[in-house]
Amino acid sequence: MLTEATVRSAKPAPKAYKRFDEKGMFLFVTPTGSRLWRLKYRIHGKEKLLALGSYPEVSLKRAREKRDDARSLIADGIDPAAKKRAEREATADTLAVIADEYIELRREHMSARTLSKARWILDDWLLKYLGSRPIATIKAADILSVCRRLESRGKLETAHRTRALAGRVLRYAVATGRLERDPTADLRGALAPVTVRHHSAITDPQQIGELLRAIDEYQGQPATAAALRLAPLVFVRPGELRAAEWSEFDLDKAEWRIPGARMKMGEPHIVPLSTQAVEVLRKLQAITGDGKFLFPSLRSAARCISDNTINAALRRLGYSKEQMVGHGFRSMASTCLNEQGWHPDLIELQLAHAERNKVRAAYNRAERLAERRKMMQGWSDYLEGLKASGQVVDINTGKRCA
Template identity: 55%
Template sequence: MSLTYTAIRAAKPRAKPYKLADEKGLFLLVQPSGGLLWRLKYRADGKEKKLSLGTYPATSLSDARARRDAARKLLEASVDPGAARKQKQAEQALSIANTFKSVAMEYIDKIEREGRTASTTKKARWFLELLAPIGERPVAEISPQELLATLKKQEARGRLETAQRLRSFAARVFRYAVATTRASSNPAEPLRGALVSPRVKHRAAILEPKRVGELLRAIEGYEGQPTTMAALKLAPHVFVRPGELRHAEWAEIDFDKAVWIIPAGKMKMRQPHSVPLSKQAVAILHDVQRLTGRGRYVFPSTRSAARPMSENTITAALRRMGYGGDEMTGHGFRSTASTLLNESGRWSADAIERALAHKDADLVRAAYHRGAHWKERVEMAAWWSNYLDKLRAGGEIIQLSRITS
């Protein structure tokens, strides 16, 4: 006999749970507390089992019967509905745990443990914030269209380079998700070429010897923080990347051998880099050592000696000296050195490239060059610093012989 709504409404709690039977294994369990629970009794693998189908009145009699019929269809297909439910619940729990945000944080922690620079992981966390629209979505369920919509929001705001870098970061996270079996595909890969490419902006730099001399004299007259002035003085002599300069540590400086050894974790190409120090560079470092030598960083932050100088310090100092963004940047010291050293005709292109720590696509060739050009690089560092001294003094400009192909 089928269960009716009248019978359900008439059911009263008793001291012990009791059943109100419907059809095909469905029954309503009446609890002593007054709760009404839908249950399905069935057999699978030779055993009697029960499946929860909801509570009354949230699940009506007709809804409970529909759920019963769906479960019986699974049984007809030799599928245990209870086991199928547990599998689905496990998959849903896994999807919730493996959101894009959680996988991205795991990826960021991984690269941090691998020794990536603090600036790299800081940017990665910033990228993750910008990707918040997909942050709580299961990483395996994100489609290329969904990711593209998030990237297009940045593009619509004119942040073309940011959109490109976000796609690249997302691609790395999805690649990690695939490698760790949390996703089966990388939805960022099909989006190559889908975003507007930003115009390449060359970093401004002073390339004329006479104007380089003027810049060096302006640095000598700088009246800001002593550590900032020291960093400005050293930058032209070592022409490392701004991030490498401001993260310099005293433990990396070997005064006896006149060399600065930058660990791989701080280098863009993830290879350790040795910088020969001219006598002028050593003198500058000795001067700043009296100010910051007891701390970790050669050029610490003015707010805390436990942190390096801000990434905007050098650029801000150049602006205060009157050099606009279209004239000179902190990165421009590298371009200045690269251009004038090449135009001097005195040094091999390979030695200059090694001094700039540029990546060599040929790994065997790169490994050879690291050792083969050291002597030339030491001599080049000395010559370059002497040349800068002459330019700063405003003396006779050394004629540079332009190399022709």
């Protein structure tokens, strides 16, 4: 049997050697001076070796305790080495590890805003409560518990987003062979429904004309004024507008190409520019064209204007958040274009909404740019008519309606 003294005095030799204790345990001394505890055992007719740690981190007393624990497992027909390996693999496949893998895989296909939201949901909610859990142990009730915390704070939409993101991560685990099935499928109907809130928007032609005239009289910062004038002409999402970069524009071709990294759906988007939009942009180019952003922040040209700049400008013009918001220019265009008889597919394509039918989406992107150019010019002419006289103009013919 070994003693602390004999273990402590074990010195390296030119060749590795063993110092035996009892019940199959021995100290393995390497030429580099490492002193490693090992247990030799037999199970299911095979001889195996189990690592018990190294000295002095694991003392002789502790090594014997680990040996006895292993022998108890062997007596029950459990291979301690296989059990240790399974536990190590389970620890490696935690929700946090797999979630990080999933985010890295999707990073190039997410806009910065979408990525930020996903990380917030993961870090502040899912991983905060479940991150250290092995993926195979996570049940539907665990995800529901996190969502209930959000519901209790009135964050119903975030609760649904959390369930959806958890599902995507867990399905990735299924696809990579680390989980049998996605348990979030069992949560359908378990969360409180979200009341759909539409963005406030002005859609009445006479009121649109009044809004456009008010925008023309805006007395704030020139870049903000340009953003207000451009917003109804291009009707992109507010985040896509405020972070627009001059490198994305070809004014000679009257075209704005937004890279997929900045789009909600992760796909590049083309915005045909009307003559009115190009005019706004050429005037703005003389002011901010030397920088990166069309609409730089007043505090630093290295950043664009904030999320709230357009909404704050609308408030200065006297429009409350119940009347009009920056996102409302999209609803305005969608409503009016549909009422004017433009094909719904054309409108949805220009709004950059997701097309569920991939074949149809490919056709739309490839074949309908010319039609969209015509629609965008007609839309700007329509707005110009409303602004000029308050009269409604037929968007297809350009003639004033009686």
